[in-house]
Structure formats: structure tokens, C-alpha cells
Amino acid sequence: KAGVTQTPRYLIKTRGQQVTLSCSPISGHRSVSWYQQTPGQGLQFLFEYFSETQRNKGNFPGRFSGRQFSNSRSEMNVSTLELGDSALYLCASSPQGTGMGGTEAFFGQGTRLTVV
């Protein structure tokens, strides 16, 4: 069974540009969550999509957006990039979401975004 796949693995962008990251969840998983990981801050929750609908949103500016397609694949977009957006972006999938039934999340390897 294939794991969670994130593409690309590495990206270098210039301030002011926009970027799109992709996440393919494990087959059959309908929930996809996105996290930003920076040194010292841990995993900061961005948003979660379930069946093409955003179900939860973290405390990030509107420059961060996402969507989910009918095949559960998800994309995350960051517009008007800032230096502080440099981070590892992780996505995690689960069948129905991680709560209420104790379902684990399966993480991808992440996309390392560097903004210069």
C-alpha cells in the first residue's frame, strides 16, 4: 500500500511569488491535513480537508489556502511569499480524520520550501 506522497520535495522561491504544493493521500483516506514545521515551533496546523470541504482551519493568514479534489488529493497554495514562510510543509492523511475514534495520521515526507 503506497504511503502519503508529497511533491515536490524541495522548492526555492523568491519573495512575492506564489507556490502550490501537492499531497496524494493513502488510497481510501478522505481526510487530509496540512502542517507547517519550523525549528522551535513544532507542527503548526494549517487546515484540514475532508471530502473536498475545508473542515478545520488553523491560525494562518489568508495567503495560505488549499483545496481537495474528488480523488482526495489535496493542494496547498501560498501567495505573496514572505521569508518567514520558509519551512517544511507536511501533509497527513487518515480515513475519516484523527479524532473521536482514535485514528492515527499518516504523514508524508514533506515539501521543504525556501523563500529567498
Place this chain on the structure above:
Amino acid sequence: QQPVQSPQAVILREGEDAVINCSSSKALYSVHWYRQKHGEAPVFLMILLKGGEQKGHEKISASFNEKKQQSSLYLTASQLSYSGTYFCGTEVPGGSQGNLIFGKGTKLSVKP
């Protein structure tokens, strides 16, 4: 709302024990524990549910004190392979299903 983990870092010799704590200011429904090795994706270790049920895949134990809104992860007789950063993720009652909030992590280094 982000849970607080302690200690931030710990260095052990092989065979020693360690305890990692996770505290929340809110009532918790469940606590998840993950380990991330350098350059790799976080990997699931254990879930502790309100009511005492535990679900885990590895020989690592944990506790969940609902009244104190705390969880502790116990690593006994540590091995080199235990090295990594440990994250707790918390879920609050009434929150939506996919909303796990993680702490900043505890970096564990096991030396020979």
C-alpha cells in the same frame, strides 16, 4: 491552545529511561504521540483516549491523566533507535475530527 511539552530536549545513554510530558490548558478527548527522525516523516506511536483506552503499535508506554489534562510517554531501556523528536498531538472535546494540535516537540538523543 498548543500543548506544552517538557523537557525540550534530553540526552540519554543506551539502557536509560526517559519520560516526556505533555500538558494542555484545555480538557482533552485524546492524546496522540508521534516520533520524527531527522529528515523523515513523523511516525505514529500511540493514541490515548478519554476513558483510559490505549492504542499503540510499539513497546512504548504512556499515561493519560484526564483530570490534570496531561499525558506522559515512558521510554524504558532506551535504544539508539529511540533517538528523534517526539510530538504530542491533542484533541479537545467538541472539536472537529481532523484537528490535531501538536506541541513543539521533545528532542531525544540516545548515545552509545
